[in-house]
């Protein structure tokens with residue numbers, strides 16, 4: 001069984017997403033949005049180290065290698081970790097819109113078990129935008145980019161300002177991020193929307 005709830009159905013006045021003119025070219029790696037992000041950061045030893053690449057339009061592809069650190073049942077990926085992979089891939093789409101957004105709702109279908117050692121091939125696209133609401137979907141395949149679907153994700157992201165993090169994040173990490181020129185550059189890039 002698959003499908004999404006009413007909250008993930010774009011309203012009638014939703015519009016197609018618009019790729020930002022300065023979005024990375026198709027094929028370009030997006031890079032981590034934060035060094036200590038569990039989904040994409042290089043500074044998390046047991047993180048997913050998910051690497052997303054811009055696609056055509058408002059799409060991305062990403063790969064995630066399931067390691068023994070990601071198990072739920074013996075030899076199988078934990079469902080919450082797979083949801084994280086979907087969340088991270090879906091979240092990276094917002095960089096192509098140059099919008100900072102957080103996950104409001106994420107729904108998942110688990111279609112096939114994902115063994116340790118698997119490379120999960122993810123693809124995601126923004127399907128619609130309505131005001132601050134960004135609707136997107138993703139699939140994760142095993143055995144190759146054209147292999148069988150193992151997981152599907154459907155999400156609603158909500159646009160926020162940088163202040164969302166500054167006001168809510170623990171001060172230690174916020175201070176460290178604000179002292180990191182790369183992080184500040186990335187945060188500023190979001191703020192110069194045309």
Ligand SMILES: CCCCC/C=C\C/C=C\C/C=C\C/C=C\CCCC(=O)SCCNC(=O)CCNC(=O)[C@H](O)C(C)(C)COP(=O)(O)OP(=O)(O)OC[C@H]1O[C@@H](n2cnc3c(N)ncnc32)[C@H](O)[C@@H]1OP(=O)(O)O
Nearest residue numbers: 007033087088091101102103104105158165177178184187
């Ligand atoms: C130098 C300092 C550096 C700082 C860092 C700078 C840059 C960082 C760069 C990138 C980082 C960006 C994101 C991280 C990326 C990837 C990680 C993966 C993604 C995540 O892991 S991210 C963490 C998990 N995520 C949260 O931690 C969210 C917690 N949450 C909230 O913070 C609020 O809840 C919020 C903001 C979501 C909304 O709050 P709000 O007050 O702004 O807006 P409001 O409630 O009015 O909602 C507006 C419209 O969305 C609808 N709506 C809202 N929520 C809904 C739901 N759940 N279902 C259905 N509809 C929903 C309403 O119904 C309304 O719809 P309508 O307009 O039609 O009435």
